[in-house]
Amino acid sequence: MQPKYLLALAGLFLFNLSYGFQSKAKLTGFVTDAKTGESIPGATVRLVDTSLGNITNDAGFYTIENITPATYSVQVSFVGYETVIKYGVVIRSGGIPDVNFQLKEAISELDEVVVIANPFEKIEETPLSIQKLSREEIATYPGGNNDIAKVVQSLPGVGGSVGGFRNDVIIRGGAPNENVYYLDGIEIPNINHFATQGSAGGPVGLLNVSFFEGVTLSTSAFGAQYDNVLSGVLQFDQRRGNARDFKTNIRVGSSETALTFEGPLFKKENEDSNTSFIVSVRRSYLQLLFELIGLPILPDYWDYQYKLTHKLDDYNELLITGVGSIDDFRVNELDEFDEEQQATQDQVPIIKQQTNTIGISWKNRFKDGTGFMTTTLSNNRLENDFRQFTDNINQTGLFLQNVSVESETKLRYNYTKFLDQWTISGGLSLQNVNYENETIDLVNNFQYDGDINFFRYGFFGQANKRLWDDRLSLSLGVRFDANTFTNDGDNLLETFSPRISAAYTFDAQRKWSVNASLGRYFKIPPYTILGFTNNAGAFANQNAEYIRSDHAVLGLEYLVTPSARFTLEGFYKKYDNYPVSITDSVSLANLGGDFSVLGNEPIASVGLGRTLGVEFLYQKKFTKNYYLIAAYTFYKSEFTAFDPDVYLPSSWDSRHLLSLTGGYQFGNNWEISGRMRYLGRTPFAPVDREATLANYPAIIRDFSQIGAERLDTFNQIDLRIDKKWNYANWTLNVFLEIQNVLGSDIPEEPEFGLARDADGMVLSPRGLVQIMGIDNSSVLPSIGIVIDF
Known part of the structure; x- marks a missing residue:
């Protein structure tokens, strides 16, 4: 036709x-x-x-x-x-x-x-630096492509890796692995496919936005129940499955198809069921599109997510939830030679990953209404097969391998009691950690099999109180953490983690308020660091210390209307005991933003760091047919290596971060929304061309020169147009999303490859050349369909 x-x-x-x-x-x-x-x-x-x-x-x-x-x-x-x-x-x-x-x-x-x-809800222990998104805001976010990690990158103080095919969440100049993620109170290690072990990130999110009741991001003040966090806590609240009727959501986007199904179990006629479920599965077809247009990489993935809720009685409830993924990242043989695609094909790793998290929670509400307690048992597992070859097509010439299994089994208990205007909570956590690793690193001459099994445990307490007709709220918290592996890990006093926060409303109309927090937080180094074994067979990093971060934040908030606010915040973070690579003499705070493995090397816990800045936000909820979020953050992020007096800019020190997001609804269920992001010039470590030529396709960087060069500024505008049709018992939503509407050039680091002739044959003698003239200013349109019934 x-x-x-x-x-x-x-x-x-x-x-x-x-x-x-x-x-x-x-x-x-x-x-x-x-x-x-x-x-x-x-x-x-x-x-x-x-x-x-x-x-x-x-x-x-x-x-x-x-x-x-x-x-x-x-x-x-x-x-x-x-x-x-x-x-x-x-x-x-x-x-x-x-x-x-x-x-x-x-x-x-x-x-x-x-x-x-206040529609911009505060939490006593986190009265500032907190953002909440509803499920509708998440599902229709412009440029988000139904990917929660991309949506989060538009929030105040949150950036991502520039120019890369990645979903890193960079909060106020902190490294990607300084954040923790919770799904209905159950910790999950990562929210992306093809995750960088020891760090975070990846090209595509693995959580289905159709599940979410809402998302809460805390960026500088954290409750004492959260351990192992230095920069941010992301809490994903999943909605319950429908207890009355079966419902289905089908979503077809530019890179995947998702099916979500929910409903009651064991339902009696004309009664709500005590048991409900919601389950989804997603399948990528990105690999098919990439193969069709001849790109050198083929990212292929599945993921699944589920939640089962059972009401035992009016005061007791069980919740079972889980999420997992199956990832396969491989290369595609090129039909014709292209120097950029050839370099990509040479240098990307071959990755096979499987992740799975499952947890069961029991919540018991006291019959007298004075409190509740929650007990959670969970397990998360990552199987990572990461390899790099001199010949990726035939998978020969192995020079880097990390085949590992990382597993955590966690028991958490939380007790909360309400006493007049006081809320008292406390609890404990116990974790069994198992990490097995087979590493071959011919570039740095490491080859070992590692296997560690140990326990982590912690205790916390928190007290919140509201005073003076609810005008003043105070929160005091303390936490201790320990482990049975590191040399000084069982000394609870070494991780004494106090925190205090306060919020005061000046006027009876509750328009003006001042918020402040001060706290100390700790994080155990990644298991890739702890499990590293030197060539003598000893755990070389068993003397690693907990990374420490001290936060001080002061903010002012003004409610312009019941649905709009201004906020202004100043923040300061000071780091101590940061791991520094003995091999490359660089703080690991600068690493983790690529598709490698972070931490398989000897380190010393001697690094220092500091991040300071100021952040402005205007936010208007959806009223009068439109919503708007405008945020600007100025910050400075820098870390030391072995010399405590020499601070160098971090890899995330972009200085300026500006985001504008808004949407307008017309009649007849039409909506247009847009997002603009601006990121200042980001530092990077230049390539050591001589060392890279000797070890190609491994790319060797000169970290002593980090900050000497910076990328150009990043600026991108995304648009989304939605149209909904409502029929008897079903709804159709068709959307058009256009990323990089103005065709802005996305900044990228200089790329290098071997010198080749016009047919792609390597010239002799071998030489390393910079690949010029790469055009990455493409406008990327995509169409999506969402059906609900």
């Missing part, structure tokens, strides 16, 4: 869709007490600026019917509680999840005063 007829049919199809019957929709959900989890019957739920609403029943459940599909603000109120408004709630005819609310008790001297909760 000729193209013109295809276009005509497509136009006719869209015409019919746009003029089809638009069904009415309904909104459901639960309203509970934010502290106790108790249901709140009789709460009023209404759609703002409409006459639609309802009252919650005895179970705290509400239903609002006959809603015209659109985006609304939803308000919930009840006597004695702060009124809560959720902005930007998309209501559609098919597959909409429950929209749940947690209300906090209102503390006011005047009973008739209506207190509106």
